[in-house]
Amino acid sequence: MTSTHEDAAVPGGPALTQERKLVTEIPGPRSVELQARKSAAVAAGVSQTLPVYITAAGGGILRDVDGNQLIDFGAGIAVVNVGNSAPEVVSRVQDQVARFTHTCFMVTPYEGYIEVAEAINRLTPGDHAKKTALFNSGAEAVENAVKIARHATGRDAVVVFDHAYHGRTNLTMAMTAKNMPYKDGFGPFAGEIYRAPMSYPLRDNDAAGTKLSGADAAKRAISMIEKQVGAKNLAAIVIEPIQGEGGFIVPAPGFLPTLVEWAKENGVVFVADEVQTGFARTGQLFACEDENIVPDLMTVAKGIAGGLPLAAVTGRAEIMDAVHGGGLGGTYGGNPVACAAALGVIATIEKEDLIGKAAHIGELMTERLTTMKGKFPVIGDLRGRGAMIAIEITKPGTIEPDAATTAAVAKAAHAAGLLVLVTGTYGNVLRFLPPLVISDDLLNEGLDILDEAFAAIVE
Template structure:
């Protein structure tokens, strides 16, 4: 039996590499995993964690790695966050489940009230709670279709929205998310995304956000038609697609077109939400107020919870019983969310994310000056990525990307590879990471580039 070590904020905030990574105990446990767990559930770095907190992950071999992943932007407020832990412990001791659709409880209502208050816009809003980001996106589409009486949904190149049948159809990348799992849901259409690095090369000049929006809208009007369209669903900064930040003006232009054509504008903030980008929600950067916003990941400090929050008249278009699920808005997850939200607001984690971004952009710019394979540095707040290409070109270099990641892993830094072409290193440190650890992690990354180049 594995002993669970004490983690949370009390965990020593220092990198320690005491064995190879993965170490012998992790390798032994991974062999058990291979025998017991379906092969389709794979791991980026097969180290087995016994404690986590601040900016550190401790594995079963005693290695302590700097965490630049945060469980894919989930533990924004920190692993084993005290506000989350105390509320969860109190709730678990009271009751763990009743099903909100059968006998409701206050925690669900409190989370909905907080979301209605925190999300952009001062219009009347309502929320519904679910379990995962994919569930939230799928329910947002259901609500938009019911509200408009239309069927079509538009998504964008490089988008990622989930692993259910509908959200796989909405996701752009084939491998590993879609290959062999069709046929997919119908009435899903794809439009071109604003991708400044690659748009500018293709256009031979700088393509503005407004011009990129005109390109997308033209395709939507020709191939779908506004009168058939229920919703546009877009990540304000794309996540799995490679942390693509659209050019300024792109999102507001799309929103304006939706408003003019009674199309529901859905912001998928599953990865960007809850202080990650230096604001509570990424769409706030340009003052975009979505009709519906989907959230998950950072909402509940690591417990499974997601939400759809939207204009009250849109949310109320669905008949009674049309939304829900056995576990949606579980009382323990709701307690965790209230603890996480308390931390976000009291400790001003959006400001901490902005500060993390300033440090990362500065250090990554220095690394880029020494390595011509880094074609782009982008993102906002504590959601930063670098795109790696063959030097002097925009040809993706997934092999170099994987090699740099592997070198970083071996030296005690958790980084994630992403992007349509698997040539993006993305960085999502917990917002409570110390500046010292953050800079040390960036130093490990710099050394990884040096080692791979040699």
């Protein structure tokens, strides 16, 4: 049950070998003990995908309290793109912690916040003048993007899309499509949120059964917006360039550009939610770049700071500056330690060409998963870009979701030492988000485990 790869240094503890290693069942006895303590001390609403308790992580490996080492295809939900405890992140964080941990940027500011804003302004799409505000989480960034768009336009309505996920605050729950577990019982929700149909190539057919093009899917959405909302009432369109929790849905080519053009013509702020797709995850620094989309505002979080809480809204200077002084901020937004981590992340991405590495991971995974799709008819779709890849599980020969098989395959993979995540509106998508520093050997071994899991479940 052990396979050996080149070791990776992990600061602050014993060396973490880059090998899968199972010494107990998953979860092991010590993790079971900790889970019992968790059940007694932590609110039941805080659940876990795989209750193994981690003591070290780095490269493509997670080590638990029982000494098991699992292959990581989750990266903390696309957070540790540069790997856990990346040296450049660790050194900058340690230096900042030794100097000061907090003053509140709104009270007595510091240079790190400005450096992060300058870097994001430089890196995000478009050569127009940009400005940035820093926050704590993706949901907080999305909520502030809506505030900014409403203030700048003087309009109230916001359009989001089927299968969208934007967060767990009251406003972002209203913007999120999936009821369970995110919204059920938590209403009433914020108003003036409208939902339009998404481009979902696997499931998009017109009345004649022909697949909708991206442009036609956009026209369908625009028709709904014009009839049910009215362009003159609409402050913003908010959309994930590749939907995350909705199932890694990649809209058909032409969908996003058509929406952008319509928004521009009608004075509507186009907001790209790149919380999950950003910072090299898709084989580009930002997913918008695939079709040369230049959003008016962009929200980022997750991969921005290597695991420390940080988020940002970045956009056209005239829109960002529409808000009055004191209208944006928060006690912890742009914390100096998180800013130091973000600068370390950006330096690591550039130094180690993690954009190129994400593209390589995507090529390798797509080739292997295409072979699996040919072997296992339950794999109804394979999609994604870069190191953001998913397979949708359906009843063979149909597009009927098969959540039971999806859960069974994930459970088998977990037992064999591979962390995979289940997602999708219908609970029938396996999403793969390996750290961008994972080795090819570990990546291939993880895919071997997945292949074996499918064989055991569906044959």
